[in-house]
Amino acid sequence: xxxxxxxxxxxxxxxxxxxxxxxxxxxxxxxxxxxxxxxxxxxxxxxxxxxxxxxxxxxxxxxxxxxxxxxxxxxxxxxxxxxxxxxxxxxxxxxxxxxxxxxxxxxxxxxxxxxxxxxxxxxxxxxxxxxxxxxxxxxxxxxxxx
Numbered sequence: 001x002x003x004x005x006x007x008x009x010x011x012x013x014x015x016x017x018x019x020x021x022x023x024x025x026x027x028x029x030x031x032x033x034x035x036x037x038x039x040x041x042x043x044x045x046x047x048x049x050x051x052x053x054x055x056x057x058x059x060x061x062x063x064x065x066x067x068x069x070x071x072x073x074x075x076x077x078x079x080x081x082x083x084x085x086x087x088x089x090x091x092x093x094x095x096x097x098x099x100x101x102x103x104x105x106x107x108x109x110x111x112x113x114x115x116x117x118x119x120x121x122x123x124x125x126x127x128x129x130x131x132x133x134x135x136x137x138x139x140x141x142x143x144x145x146x
Contacts, residue, residue: 001026001027001028001060001124002027002028002057002058002059002060003022003027003028003029003030003058003059003060003062003124004029004030004031004032004049004052004053004057004058004060004061004062005018005019005022005029005031005049005062005063005064006031006033006045006046006048006049006061006062006063006064007031007045007064007065007071007108008034008040008041008042008045008046008065008066008071009034009037009039009040010064010065010066010067010108010109011034011063011065011066011068011071011106011107011108012033012034012035012036012037012064013108014064014106014108014113014116015031015062015064015108016031017113017116017117018062018064018106018116018117019031021117021120021121022062022120022124025121025124027124030058032049033045042063042065042074043070045063046065046070046071046074046075047074047075047078049061049063049075049103050063050074050075050076050077050078050081050083051078053078053080053081053102053103054078054079054080059102060102060103060104061075061081061083061102061103061104062103062104062105062120063075063083063103063105063106064105064107064108065105065107065108066107066108067107067109067110068085068086068105068106068107068110069085069107071105072084072085072103072105075103075105079144079145080102080141080144081103082099082100082101082102082103082137082140083101083102083104083105084099084101084103084104084105085105085106085107086104086105086106086119087106087107087110087111087115088115088119089115089118089119092104092118092119092120092122092123092126093122093126096126096127096128097126097127097128097129097133098133099133100128100133100137104119104120104123106119
């Protein structure tokens with residue numbers, strides 16, 4: 001699986017941990033930044049990551065900022081992106097099974113490293129169930145294309 005990651009200054013430390021963890025899980029990872037604590041704008045990183053998922057260059061994307069909110073908002077502005085802001089393992093699983101999320105957002109100031117790893121592992125390993133959920137996703141996609 002090819003995963004693109006992006007973080008701002010608030011999420012760069014957690015993003016580095018998650019990047020190494022994903023590689024241990026066998027994923028190919030590209031991290032677009034940020035690489036330090038200097039203040040940057042989350043949209044400068046989250047939108048390009050989302051574009052790479054939307055155009056098929058990557059299978060999935062993970063974005064991390066202080067709360068996860070800014071990154072999830074930015075990513076969801078890109079057509080075709082279903083970015084879920086997740087803070088627990090249950091919603092990590094369900095957002096894949098029911099919503100076929102193709103991006104995951106997390107808040108480095110909200111969750112710790114160990115929980116973030118469990119969230120990522122669950123999200124990566126969970127599959128979309130289809131069925132009644134497909135109809136719902138198609139309705140959102142139809143609206144998005146208007």
